[in-house]
Amino acid sequence: xxxxxxxxxxxxxxxxxxxxxxxxxxxxxxxxxxxxxxxxxxxxxxxxxxxxxxxxxxxxxxxxxxxxxxxxxxxxxxxxxxxxxxxxxxxxxxxxxxxxxxxxxxxxxxxxxxxxxxxxxxxxxxxxxxxxxxxxxxxxxxxxxxxxxxxxxxxxxxxxxxxxxxxxxxxxxxxxxxxxxxxxxxxxxxxxxxxxxxxxxxxxxxxxxxxxxxxxxxxxxxxxxxxxxxxxxxxxxxxxxxxxxxxxxxxxxxxxxxxxxxxxxxxxxxxxxxxxxxxxxxxxxxxxxxxxxxxxxxxxxxxxxxxxxxxxxxxxxxxxxxxxxxxxxxxxxx
Numbered sequence: 001x002x003x004x005x006x007x008x009x010x011x012x013x014x015x016x017x018x019x020x021x022x023x024x025x026x027x028x029x030x031x032x033x034x035x036x037x038x039x040x041x042x043x044x045x046x047x048x049x050x051x052x053x054x055x056x057x058x059x060x061x062x063x064x065x066x067x068x069x070x071x072x073x074x075x076x077x078x079x080x081x082x083x084x085x086x087x088x089x090x091x092x093x094x095x096x097x098x099x100x101x102x103x104x105x106x107x108x109x110x111x112x113x114x115x116x117x118x119x120x121x122x123x124x125x126x127x128x129x130x131x132x133x134x135x136x137x138x139x140x141x142x143x144x145x146x147x148x149x150x151x152x153x154x155x156x157x158x159x160x161x162x163x164x165x166x167x168x169x170x171x172x173x174x175x176x177x178x179x180x181x182x183x184x185x186x187x188x189x190x191x192x193x194x195x196x197x198x199x200x201x202x203x204x205x206x207x208x209x210x211x212x213x214x215x216x217x218x219x220x221x222x223x224x225x226x227x228x229x230x231x232x233x234x235x236x237x238x239x240x241x242x243x244x245x246x247x248x249x250x251x252x253x254x255x256x257x258x259x260x261x262x263x264x265x266x267x268x269x270x271x272x273x274x275x276x277x278x279x280x281x282x283x284x285x286x287x288x289x290x291x292x293x294x295x296x297x298x299x300x301x302x303x304x305x306x307x308x309x310x311x312x313x314x315x316x317x318x319x320x321x322x323x324x325x326x327x328x329x330x331x332x333x334x
Contacts, residue, residue: 005127006174006326009068009166012293013059014159014280015045021156028152035156040256044159044281047142052086054095056162056286057140061100064136067327068166075166076132078106079122081115081139081285083314084146088195096138112190113252113313114180115139115285116163117321120309121178123167138164141284146192148212157255158213159281163289177239178321179231186223186316189216224258227318228310229265235308235320243267247305247325248295252312253277253287262310284313299329 020043021032035041047056057080065071080093085108093106111118116139123135140162149155167175194210195201201211228251236242243266251259256277263273274295283290288309295301305325312318 003128003130003169004171004173005124005167006170006172007165007323008168008327009064009070010164010289010293010296010327011060011063011065011067012161012163012290013056013063014161014290015047015051015056017046017048018043019046024156027149028155030152030156038257039157040275040277041156041281042278045161046144047160051142053082053084053140053142053162054086054092054099056142056160057092057096057138057164058099060140060162060164060289061096061136061138064164064166068168070134070166072100072102075102075104075134075136077104077123077126077135078102079109079119079135079137080106081109081111081119081137082141083110083112083115083284084141084143092140111313111317111319112315113254113282113284113287114311114315114317114319115313116288117178117309117311117319118180118317120167120175120321121180121319124175124178127167127169133169135167136164137167138162139285139287139289141286143213143284146211146213148209151212153217154213154215157282159283161280161283161286161290163286163293165289174324174326176241176322176324177235178319179235179238180319181227181231182315182317184315186219189219189223189316190314221255221258223316224254224312225261225265227312228262231318231320232266232308232310235322239322241306241322245306246272246308248272248274248301248307249310250274250288250291250295250307251310253280253291254282287311296327296329301325301329303328
């Protein structure tokens with residue numbers, strides 16, 4: 001009999017440094033009204049000077065372990081979804097593992113803003129196959145390190161943060177179904193050109209700003225509002241559920257206009273489409289677990305609730321996971 005997987009702990013971390021729209025007005029040619037109308041974002045959090053993606057992830061994992069009532073030695077596998085690793089190598093997961101005193105295998109998954117559902121698939125598969133009993137899944141990014149704050153098209157969007165869940169073997173499934181996808185033909189829509197083997201970060205490339213994130217916003221919007229509803233329906237069908245069964249849709253927090261359009265196309269009550277993008281901005285792979293933890297700690301997520309976690313990002317990639325929530329509320333700070 002195949003083993004099942006369920007989420008037994010969750011934790012998150014947002015840096016304390018807040019960048020509000022009024023500050024951006026002084027940095028680039030933009031306005032609070034323009035940013036809010038186009039994106040719904042009012043503020044975002046930035047990693048402090050000297051604070052790396054691994055630092056954000058460590059706090060989120062510590063909080064998730066406490067929530068699950070476990071210690072570092074109890075974990076069989078650590079998977080970190082990130083597209084802003086501390087360095088090209090070693091993996092950020094190995095840095096987190098060492099900081100927490102873990103001894104389990106640890107590696108990164110880079111599916112950009114879809115990193116969390118991709119990493120959750122790895123964890124669920126390992127548990128169902130009997131290769132692991134307890135896995136920590138992290139979504140963590142400090143993408144503002146790769147943002148040109150003179151580019152108003154991107155600097156208003158992104159923030160930093162981390163979220164983590166503990167996934168454990170169980171008799172009754174909590175993770176019901178996961179659907180992943182990718183279309184590399186859209187690779188140029190959202191990318192950081194310099195820093196890899198194709199375009200090493202030479203002084204010339206750095207001077208040209210190729211180390212910064214670039215995005216075709218209109219095309220990404222069209223992609224997102226098409227793929228999120230489709231992936232959500234596919235994951236629900238694979239789970240034997242329907243849109244009407246959902247208590248919550250927790251999409252990648254990229255843009256409020258995207259969230260509104262997705263909710264309309266799925267026919268979901270806006271009150272059931274969770275959003276806190278106004279205070280976090282787009283935190284990439286951290287976005288979904290941050291939102292899920294906010295929903296949980298605020299008391300709006302109850303045991304038995306059916307939740308769809310849906311992301312999209314560079315690659316182009318997408319992923320949707322349908323989860324039956326099993327944890328009772330605890331109170332802790334984000």
